[in-house]
Amino acid sequence: xxxxxxQRALLARLESDYANGLSSAEAARRRAGDGGGLxxxxxxxxxxxxxxxxLPCIKHVPSMKQFRLVQPDDAEVLRDGTWIRxxxxxxxxxxxxxxxxGDVVPADCAVMSLGMDRAExxxxxxxxxxxxxxxxxxxxxxxxIAPRRSDGSVDGEALWYGSRVLEGAxxxxxxxxxxxxxxxxxxxxxxxxxxxxxxxxxxEINRMENEDLEAGIALTxxx
Numbered sequence: 083x084x085x086x087x088x089q090r091a092l093l094a095r096l097e098s099d100y101a102n103g104l105s106s107a108e109a110a111r112r113r114a115g116d117g118g119g120l121x122x123x124x125x126x127x128x129x130x131x132x133x134x135x136x137l138p139c140i141k142h143v144p145s146m147k148q149f150r151l152v153q154p155d156d157a158e159v160l161r162d163g164t165w166i167r168x169x170x171x172x173x174x175x176x177x178x179x180x181x182x183x184g185d186v187v188p189a190d191c192a193v194m195s196l197g198m199d200r201a202e203x204x205x206x207x208x209x210x211x212x213x214x215x216x217x218x219x220x221x222x223x224x225x226x227i228a229p230r231r232s233d234g235s236v237d238g239e240a241l242w243y244g245s246r247v248l249e250g251a252x253x254x255x256x257x258x259x260x261x262x263x264x265x266x267x268x269x270x271x272x273x274x275x276x277x278x279x280x281x282x283x284x285x286e287i288n289r290m291e292n293e294d295l296e297a298g299i300a301l302t303x304x305x
Contacts, residue, residue, distance in 0.1 A: 086236070086237055086238070087236055087254065089192070090262070092192055092255065092257075092292075093194075094287050100208075102162070104174070104176055105162050105179040106161055106162055106163060108176075109161065112174040112176065113172075116260075120260065121170060121172070121188070122215075122260055123244075123260065123265050123269065124261070125146060125149045126269050126271065127143060127267075128273075137301055143159060145274070145275055146275075152186065152218060152265065153186065154170040154243070155186065155227040156168060156169050156170060156189035157173055157189075158179060158182075159172075159178070160177070160180070169290070170189070172190035173259055173264040174256065175257065177189075177256040178192065178251070178255055179251060180253050181241075181251060181252050182251040183247055183249055183250065183251065185246070185247045186244060186245070186246050187213070187241045187244065187247070189243050189248075189256045189257075190242055190243050191255060191256055192238040192254060192255055193227060193238060193239045193242045193253075194238070194252070194253045194254055195222060195235075196210065196228070196229065196250065196252050197250075197252070197253075198253075199252055209224070209228070209250065209252050210226060210227065210228045211227040211228075211249070211252050211263070212224050212226050212227075212244045212248040212249040212250055213245050215242055215245040217244060217246075217272050217275070218264065218268075218276075219264070220276030220278055220281065221235075221241065221279050221280075225250055225281075226293070227239050227252070240288050242264045243259075243265045244265045258274050268280070283290050
């Protein structure tokens with residue numbers, strides 16, 4: 083599946099290697115540069131562990147029950163040219179990951195290719211990806227991502243941390259982790275769990291940020 087110009091530009095901005103992924107050393111450097119933080123999202127009721135032990139009912143609050151449903155487990159990531167499975171907390175921006183049916187998306191990502199094969203030129207016209215982001219953005223129905231061009235390329239469609247792959251597979255690049263993900267932002271703003279469909283708003287914000295980046299404008303990271 084051929085990469086589009088937009089995808090190539092995104093990979094260049096993220097200093098990512100679609101063919102080999104990041105090296106272990108580079109991933110460690112990026113993690114250290116981010117204050118050593120791991121790829122995790124704080125829950126809507128972020129209390130100390132001892133409080134949760136004393137008040138176990140907190141775990142049964144609806145928002146906390148839903149939060150457990152959007153938590154990823156591990157992730158298949160391309161490091162040093164080899165696919166391996168890591169805990170999702172180890173991911174950094176620029177990592178190349180592979181998602182298959184049943185996976186919870188482990189970070190905000192952009193789709194690079196559909197199907198299991200990342201090799202350029204390997205086009206499968208039947209490849210399609212179905213992703214459910216209802217628990218993240220409140221969108222009404224699952225979204226289908228299919229090739230948009232005769233060469234089988236896609237345009238780097240966004241996937242959000244906590245969404246679930248219902249059908250298909252894809253190779254994607256990580257664009258945001260932890261506190262910079264859409265889910266984390268919605269929780270901080272008190273808009274999660276969503277009471278309405280926020281998918282169009284989220285997509286528009288993502289589109290504007292991408293345009294700013296393409297124009298060379300440095301964005302201030304979400305704190």
